[in-house]
Structures are given as C-alpha cells and as structure tokens.
Amino acid sequence: MKRLSKNRPLRAKLLGIDVMSVLMQKLFAFLKRDFLEEASYKYSFIASFFGIFLSSATFFFISKLISPNSSSVLAPYGGDYFSFVIIGIAFSGLLAIFQERLPAIIRQAQVTGTLEAILVSRTSIPVILFGSSLYYFLYSIASTVFHLILAVVVFGMQVEKINWLGAVLTFLLTALCFLSIGILSACFILVYKKGNPFSWIYGSVSGLLGGVFFPIKVLPVWIKWISYILPITYSLEGLRKSIIVTSPFSEILPNIIALSVFTVVFFPLSIYLFRLALKKAKKDGTLTHY
Amino acid sequence: MNAIEVKNVTKVYPAIKGYKELLLHPFQRKGTTALRGIDLEVRPGQCFCLMGPNGAGKTTLIKILSTLVLPDEGKAFIKGHDLEKETDEVKKHIGFALAEERSFYWRLTGLQNLDFFAALNNIPLSKRRKKIQEVIDLVGLEKAAGRRFNTYSTGMRQMMAIARALLTDPDILFVDEPTRSLDPVAAQNIRTFLRKEMVENHGKTVFWATHDLSEAAEFAHTIAIIAEGQIKAEGSVRSLTGQGSFPLKEVYEKAVKEPAPESKAFGN
Ligand SMILES: Nc1ncnc2c1ncn2[C@@H]1O[C@H](COP(=O)(O)OP(=O)(O)OP(=O)(O)O)[C@@H](O)[C@H]1O
Numbered sequence: 001m002k003r004l005s006k007n008r009p010l011r012a013k014l015l016g017i018d019v020m021s022v023l024m025q026k027l028f029a030f031l032k033r034d035f036l037e038e039a040s041y042k043y044s045f046i047a048s049f050f051g052i053f054l055s056s057a058t059f060f061f062i063s064k065l066i067s068p069n070s071s072s073v074l075a076p077y078g079g080d081y082f083s084f085v086i087i088g089i090a091f092s093g094l095l096a097i098f099q100e101r102l103p104a105i106i107r108q109a110q111v112t113g114t115l116e117a118i119l120v121s122r123t124s125i126p127v128i129l130f131g132s133s134l135y136y137f138l139y140s141i142a143s144t145v146f147h148l149i150l151a152v153v154v155f156g157m158q159v160e161k162i163n164w165l166g167a168v169l170t171f172l173l174t175a176l177c178f179l180s181i182g183i184l185s186a187c188f189i190l191v192y193k194k195g196n197p198f199s200w201i202y203g204s205v206s207g208l209l210g211g212v213f214f215p216i217k218v219l220p221v222w223i224k225w226i227s228y229i230l231p232i233t234y235s236l237e238g239l240r241k242s243i244i245v246t247s248p249f250s251e252i253l254p255n256i257i258a259l260s261v262f263t264v265v266f267f268p269l270s271i272y273l274f275r276l277a278l279k280k281a282k283k284d285g286t287l288t289h290y
Numbered sequence: 291m292n293a294i295e296v297k298n299v300t301k302v303y304p305a306i307k308g309y310k311e312l313l314l315h316p317f318q319r320k321g322t323t324a325l326r327g328i329d330l331e332v333r334p335g336q337c338f339c340l341m342g343p344n345g346a347g348k349t350t351l352i353k354i355l356s357t358l359v360l361p362d363e364g365k366a367f368i369k370g371h372d373l374e375k376e377t378d379e380v381k382k383h384i385g386f387a388l389a390e391e392r393s394f395y396w397r398l399t400g401l402q403n404l405d406f407f408a409a410l411n412n413i414p415l416s417k418r419r420k421k422i423q424e425v426i427d428l429v430g431l432e433k434a435a436g437r438r439f440n441t442y443s444t445g446m447r448q449m450m451a452i453a454r455a456l457l458t459d460p461d462i463l464f465v466d467e468p469t470r471s472l473d474p475v476a477a478q479n480i481r482t483f484l485r486k487e488m489v490e491n492h493g494k495t496v497f498w499a500t501h502d503l504s505e506a507a508e509f510a511h512t513i514a515i516i517a518e519g520q521i522k523a524e525g526s527v528r529s530l531t532g533q534g535s536f537p538l539k540e541v542y543e544k545a546v547k548e549p550a551p552e553s554k555a556f557g558n
C-alpha cells in the first residue's frame with residue numbers, strides 16, 4: 001500500500017490523467033484491467049509475435065512461386081504477391097480479435113459474475129463494450145504494425161508512399177465495422193451461453209471470399225457476389241490501395257463509402273441488439289450463469 | 291418517501307431451453323416461481339432483514355432491486371424512482387454485495403479491482419485512492435489489499451465485495467447473507483458495522499438477507515419472513531414475538547410453514 005501512494009501522483013501527472021474526463025478515465029480503467037490480466041500471460045504474448053514471424057516467412061517463400069508481374073489479377077496491387085497477402089493477413093487479424101475476444105470477454109464476465117458488478121455500476125453499455133475491446137484493439141494495431149514492419153524490414157516488401165488519409169480512415173471504419181460484428185456475436189453468447197455458429201461461418205467465409213489470400217477477381221462469378229457483401233472485402237481493397245499502390249484518395253473512396261454504410265447500419269444495430277440481449281438475460285436470470 | 295417500495299412483484303424464471311426445445315416449443319412458459327406478489331416498504335434509515343429458508347427468493351428480490359433481474363409483474367421503487375424506467379437514477383443510490391462473491395478479477399490485486407470498479411462508478415482519479423483506502427480500512431483488509439484476489443479466503447472475498455459496495459457511498463445497501471462465510475469475530479464486526487456505522491451513524495438504509503435468526507433478532511429494526519416467494523410475516527422483533535411472549539424461532543418456523551396470510555392473485 002505504501003508503494004502505491006508513492007508512485008501514483010507521479011504517474012497521474014505523466015499521463016495527464018488528472019485532466020481526463022470521466023469517460024476517458026473509464027476507458028483507461030478498462031485498458032488497465034485488461035493489460036494487468038493479460039500481462040500474466042506474457043509468454044503467449046511473445047509467442048504470438050513469433051507466430052507472426054513464422055507465417056510471414058511462410059508466405060514469403062510461397063510468393064517466390066509467383067514471379068512478380070506474372071499475374072494480371074495481381075497487377076492492380078502492384079504485381080507482388082507477398083505485399084498482397086501480408087496486407088490480407090495483417091488486417092484480417094483485426095476481425096478475428098473482435099469476433100473472438102469480445103464474446104469471450106462477455107462470457108467470462110457472465111461466468112464469474114463480474115458482468116453483474118459492471119452492470120450495477122454507473123457506466124453505459126456503449127462504454128462497457130468500447131472499453132472491453134479497447135485493449136484488444138490496441139493489441140491488434142500493434143500486431144498489424146509488427147506484421148508490416150517485419151514485411152518491410154526483414155522480407156523486403158516495397159512500400160513507396162502511403163496514402164495516410166486513406167489508410168487511417170479505412171482502418172478506423174474497419175475496426176468499427178468488425179467491432180459491431182463482435183458485439184453481434186456477444187449478443188448471441190449473452191442469450192444462448194454458447195458460441196455463435198453464424199459468427200464462425202462468417203469468419204471462415206470472410207477468410208475464403210474476402211480477398212485475404214487472393215484477389216476476389218479469381219473467384220467464379222456465381223460466388224463473387226458474396227464477397228461484395230462482406231465488409232472485409234472493402235477493408236482490404238482500401239488498405240492495399242492506400243499502402244502498396246499509393247492510389248489517389250478518389251480511388252480509395254468507394255471502399256470507404258461501402259465501409260461507412262456497413263458501419264452506420266451495423267454499429268447502432270449491434271448496440272441495440274446488445275441492449276435487447278441484456279434485457280432478455282435480466283428476464284431469464286442469466287446475467288450470471290455457469 | 292420510502293427508501294424501497296415493492297408492489298406486487300412476481301418473478302418466474304423460465305426453464306433453460308436448448309436450441310432444440312426452443313425450436314419445438316418457442317412460447318412454452320414453464321419455470322420456477324421465485325417471487326409471488328411481494329409487497330414491501332422500507333423506510334429510510336432502517337436496518338431491514340429479509341429472513342427465509344433456502345430458495346425462498348431472497349437473492350432474487352435483491353437482484354431485482356439492484357436492477358439485475360427484471361420482474362415479470364409488479365413495480366419497485368428506490369427513493370421513488372421506478373426501477374425499470376429510471377435505472378440510471380436508481381444506480382446512484384444503491385450498493386450491493388452478494389453472498390457468493392466471485393465477481394472480481396482473480397489475477398488482479400484487491401486494490402486493482404477496487405480501482406477498476408471505482409472508475410466505473412465515476413469516482414475521479416484524484417479522489418479514488420483516498421476512497422479505496424477508506425473502504426479497505428472499514429472492512430479491515432489493509433494487509434491483503436495488495437495481494438492478488440485469487441489468494442483470498444472466502445471470507446476475505448466477501449469483505450472485498452462489501453468494500454466495493456461502499457465505494458459509492460450508497461444510501462441504500464443491499465447485502466445478501468453478508469456473514470455467511472465469516473468467522474464469528476469477522477461476522478460480528480460486519481453486523482456491528484452495518485447496524486452501528488451505516489444505519490445509526492450515517493442514516494443509511496440496509497437491506498439484509500439472512501437465514502440467521504439471532505442475527506436478525508439482534509440487528510434488525512424490521513424483519514420480513516419470506517418463504518416460497520411470499521412474505522409470510524413482517525414487523526419489528528417485538529411485534530413479531532408478541533412483545534417477547536414467544537421465541538423468534540417459533541414465530542419463524544410457524545410463518546414459514548403457514549400458507550400466506552391472504553392468497554395473492556398469483557398462484558399455482
Ligand atoms: N437464475 C435463476 N434461474 C432459474 N431459477 C432460479 C435462478 N435463481 C434462483 N432461481 C430459483 O428461484 C427460487 C428462489 O431462489 P433465490 O436464490 O432467490 O433464493 P434464496 O432465498 O436466495 O435462497 P438461499 O438462501 O439458498 O440463497 C429458487 O427456487 C431457485 O431455484
């Protein structure tokens with residue numbers, strides 16, 4: 001206890017926490033909670049970064065099989081398969097994070113009873129959901145950046161000039177969109193206490209048809225329409241255009257618009273459904289449920 | 291104005307259904323009736339004991355009053371605020387601690403846990419440390435506070451839950467069997483704290499569920515005896531025991547066995 005009282009004022013000043021609003025303090029509290037919880041798993045943390053290295057290396061050697069500029073479908077992305085696939089795997093991790101972690105967090109809170117303790121507190125539902133995913137969001141940014149740095153520094157990926165505006169906008173909309181999908185899975189967990197089969201199918205379909213490993217142009221026409229209703233298709237398209245082939249903003253814009261439409265529809269819908277799911281859990285007496 | 295007002299509250303928990311049953315009988319409603327037409331009024335500054343056997347509905351009523359379970363029928367008010375409609379306002383006035391407290395982050399220390407819940411309850415960082423220190427002192431966990439929650443004994447966890455409930459300085463405190471896993475000394479400390487410190491010194495309202503008769507007899511202003519989801523008897527210890535003519539144990543046992551004083555509208 002002595003130790004705490006010595007350190008705290010210094011830290012508070014350093015981070016400027018004293019001037020943070022109540023909202024920021026709440027989000028920070030969530031972040032700190034998850035950081036402290038996850039810090040006890042440091043080895044899996046290190047292992048996941050090592051895993052990124054291994055998968056990058058795998059794709060680096062696979063891409064040796066595809067000589068640059070040999071494929072017309074790769075041409076719009078600069079012709080290099082390695083750059084293409086690295087963007088795909090780096091950013092699709094974001095989808096997995098929200099889709100798997102958020103429901104898992106809610107489920108765990110339901111099992112331990114912390115969900116009840118959080119819900120009697122004076123914190124609104126959007127803040128609870130944002131707060132609960134914040135750590136994983138930052139973590140996924142770190143892992144994405146690590147992917148890209150590794151690709152550029154170790155595997156010699158060519159990056160000329162990044163369209164930052166396009167990249168950042170696409171990234172933020174992607175995050176919101178994927179967060180909404182995570183919240184939808186969390187609703188399912190809350191009510192049925194079981195994994196969500198749709199979420200699992202959605203994740204796999206996104207991996208196959210969302211342009212993670214290959215351009216969707218190679219898909220047969222009869223299945224390509226599914227790609228066009230997956231947000232990840234627009235995310236990856238927008239990010240590749242911003243990062244590997246510095247496109248003008250006007251070429252990235254259609255993807256940003258598509259992602260905005262998904263976000264505007266899914267985000268409020270997911271929050272609304274989460275409220276309904278909570279209400280149902282309160283009716284059924286299953287807010288705490290083993 | 292009453293601190294707590296419960297009007298004809300009924301709760302039926304639905305039976306848990308699997309996917310298959312849900313598809314076959316989506317509207318079937320069979321379940322457990324936990325509360326049947328409960329009416330209660332608790333005045334501010336009261337130590338109110340809800341006493342009843344296992345499965346009587348005590349925890350259910352506390353959860354309904356803490357906004358965690360929705361009733362099927364009836365209404366309840368906290369300081370005049372409708373529980374269902376003014377949930378945010380209600381939350382400002384209540385604190386709650388359940389009997390079986392696992393609802394903490396086990397890899398975090400007690401302090402880190404309290405810090406998290408304090409932040410969620412709008413306690414600004416500048417005041418947080420002092421407040422946490424204060425509640426930890428109150429429950430006597432100074433030594434354990436810096437240790438990880440998973441190293442705590444059951445009693446310490448329960449104390450921590452009470453400490454958390456006190457963070458917001460609630461006017462109304464719900465405690466569900468607060469002395470269940472405590473040793474006699476700790477239990478007596480908590481009882482004295484609830485009655486003397488909270489109720490007498492600070493004028494708070496304590497809503498206390500218990501099945502310990504002597505606890506209720508010694509500390510409650512008012513006792514309500516609940517069984518099978520109905521209030522079977524209510525009053526001060528003196529009035530319940532006919533100014534001390536019968537032992538409370540006898541009154542309790544009789545009340546629990548007896549059919550409800552008047553048949554409430556709901557029944558099966
Ligand atoms: N979440 C739930 N889902 C379904 N049934 C429940 C749930 N919680 C309680 N019940 C049922 O409701 C009834 C009342 O339970 P409750 O937990 O309120 O009793 P209690 O008075 O707190 O008992 P105890 O003294 O054992 O803690 C019991 O029959 C119980 O089985």
Ligand SMILES: [Mg+2]
Nearest residue numbers: 348349389466
């Ligand atoms: Mg109980």
